[in-house]
Amino acid sequence: MEQRRADSIAEALEEQIFDGTFADGDRLDEIRLAEHFGVSRTPIREAFLRLTQSGLVEQIPRRGVFVRQPGPVELMEMFEVMAELEAASARLAARRISDAALEELKQTNVRCDAAVHAQDADAYYRENERFHHMLYRQSGNGFLEQECLRLHRRLKPFRRVQLRLRGRMAQSMAEHEAIVAALAKGDSAGAADAVRQHVAVQGERFQDLMASLKPAAE
Amino acid sequence: MEQRRADSIAEALEEQIFDGTFADGDRLDEIRLAEHFGVSRTPIREAFLRLTQSGLVEQIPRRGVFVRQPGPVELMEMFEVMAELEAASARLAARRISDAALEELKQTNVRCDAAVHAQDADAYYRENERFHHMLYRQSGNGFLEQECLRLHRRLKPFRRVQLRLRGRMAQSMAEHEAIVAALAKGDSAGAADAVRQHVAVQGERFQDLMASLKPAAE
DNA sequence: GTCAAGCATATTGTATACAAAAAATTGCCC
DNA sequence: GGGCAATTTTTTGTATACAATATGCTTGAC
Numbered sequence: 001m002e003q004r005r006a007d008s009i010a011e012a013l014e015e016q017i018f019d020g021t022f023a024d025g026d027r028l029d030e031i032r033l034a035e036h037f038g039v040s041r042t043p044i045r046e047a048f049l050r051l052t053q054s055g056l057v058e059q060i061p062r063r064g065v066f067v068r069q070p071g072p073v074e075l076m077e078m079f080e081v082m083a084e085l086e087a088a089s090a091r092l093a094a095r096r097i098s099d100a101a102l103e104e105l106k107q108t109n110v111r112c113d114a115a116v117h118a119q120d121a122d123a124y125y126r127e128n129e130r131f132h133h134m135l136y137r138q139s140g141n142g143f144l145e146q147e148c149l150r151l152h153r154r155l156k157p158f159r160r161v162q163l164r165l166r167g168r169m170a171q172s173m174a175e176h177e178a179i180v181a182a183l184a185k186g187d188s189a190g191a192a193d194a195v196r197q198h199v200a201v202q203g204e205r206f207q208d209l210m211a212s213l214k215p216a217a218e
Numbered sequence: 219m220e221q222r223r224a225d226s227i228a229e230a231l232e233e234q235i236f237d238g239t240f241a242d243g244d245r246l247d248e249i250r251l252a253e254h255f256g257v258s259r260t261p262i263r264e265a266f267l268r269l270t271q272s273g274l275v276e277q278i279p280r281r282g283v284f285v286r287q288p289g290p291v292e293l294m295e296m297f298e299v300m301a302e303l304e305a306a307s308a309r310l311a312a313r314r315i316s317d318a319a320l321e322e323l324k325q326t327n328v329r330c331d332a333a334v335h336a337q338d339a340d341a342y343y344r345e346n347e348r349f350h351h352m353l354y355r356q357s358g359n360g361f362l363e364q365e366c367l368r369l370h371r372r373l374k375p376f377r378r379v380q381l382r383l384r385g386r387m388a389q390s391m392a393e394h395e396a397i398v399a400a401l402a403k404g405d406s407a408g409a410a411d412a413v414r415q416h417v418a419v420q421g422e423r424f425q426d427l428m429a430s431l432k433p434a435a436e
Numbered sequence: 437g438t439c440a441a442g443c444a445t446a447t448t449g450t451a452t453a454c455a456a457a458a459a460a461t462t463g464c465c466c
Numbered sequence: 467g468g469g470c471a472a473t474t475t476t477t478t479g480t481a482t483a484c485a486a487t488a489t490g491c492t493t494g495a496c
Contacts, residue, residue: 005480006479030447030448041482043479046479049267050267062486063488073360077361084309085302085303142291143299144299259452260449261450261451263479279479281458281477
C-alpha cells in the first residue's frame, strides 16, 4: 500500500508544522523522529529535503533542520503574491473560460450563498475553495494552476482564520459575484482587479491576520 | 571545503539537464552516477530529491528518476507565468521604487544600450539580467523576488536563444526604456503592461522558441 | 574570577549492507 | 515456433555502521 514511507512522513511533518505542533525555530531531531515514526534516519532525512524545498524548514549544514514559520512580513508578502497569481489567473480566464465553466462557477456561487445564509462556515469554506480552484483551472495554463495550488495550500492554515470573522463570508460572496460578472463580460482587467481585491490582505484584515498569529495552535 | 556533496552534485546534474546532456525521458542511474562522481548512492539520492522538487526530474516509485524536459506547451505556460510574475513585480515597484533605484535602472539601461551598439551579446545578456533582478528587488516583496528568481533561473536555457536573434536586442532595449518610463511616472498599470509585453513569448518569437527546442544541445 | 583551550559528546553527512519489488531472461508447455 | 510463467537479476528503498564536524563543558592558567 505504502508508496514511499519518506513521502508520507514528509506529509505528516508538513501537517504538524502547519498546525503549530512545531513552533518557529524548533529543531527537528532526526533520531527522535525516526523513533517516533518507527523507521530509520534515512526516510526522515529524505522527508527533510522535501520540506526544505517547500520552504517550511531551513537546513543548516552540520547543524540540523529548523522549522521556519513565516513571520508577519513574509506572510504579507506571500498573500500579496497569491493575490497577483490569482489575478493573473483571472486575467487569462476572462479570455479563455468556456460557457460551461462559467455556468459551473455561478453554480458554485449559488451553493456559497446558501452556505452564507445557513451560517455554515465549513460548507462555505469548501465551496470557496472550489471556486478558486476552478478559477486556476480556467486560466488555461496548467503551470499557473499548479503554482496557484502550491501557494494556496501553503497559506491554507492562515486563511482559515479569516473566514471565521463575522461578516467576512457575506463580503467574500459579493466579491465572488463581481469576479464572475467580469469574467462573463470577458473583462480581463476588471476580473484581475476584482480577484486581487478579493485575495489581498489589507486594512483591518491585516490586523485580524496578525492577531491570529500569536496562538501557535488553534 | 565541501559544504555538502549532495548539493554540489545536484547543481552539477541540474546544469547537465539544462545543457541537454540528459535528454527528456532519460533515466538517471544511481549507481553509474555514484561511480561518476566518486561517491556512494546516498548523496546521489539526496540530489535526486532536490531535482524532483525543482521539477526537473520525475521520480516514479520503484522505477527510478527520469528527466522531464518541458515540452512546447509547458514551456509556453511557464513563459506566460513568468510574464505575469514580472508584471506583478513592476506593478508593485511602480509605487515602491526609490529614486536611487530608479536611477540605477537607468544606468543599467545605458550599459545595455552600449552593449547593443557594440554588438556584444554577452554584455547585453548580463545587463539585461541585472535589469530584471533589480526589478524583482524593487517590488519590495522578498517572496515575490524569490519566486521570480526561481522561474527566471529555470527558463534561463530557453531565454538565451532568443537574444541571439537579429534585431531582438534593439527591440528589447526599447521595451526596457518604456518600462523605466512607466516606473518613473508611478504608472502601475502601464509598467505592468510594458513588462508583460517585454517578457511574453508571442507571435514570431513563439516560432523561434519552438525552432530552438529541436536540437538537444547547442 | 574569568577567559581560553582542549576534550568529550552529540549530531550530521556518507558509505555500505540488506530487503523488497519490478524488469528481463530463460525454460517449459502448448 | 510462440506464449506464459517462474526464476534470476537489476534496481530502488530502508537500515545501520562509520566518519567528520560542531557544540558545550570542564579544566587550567592568568
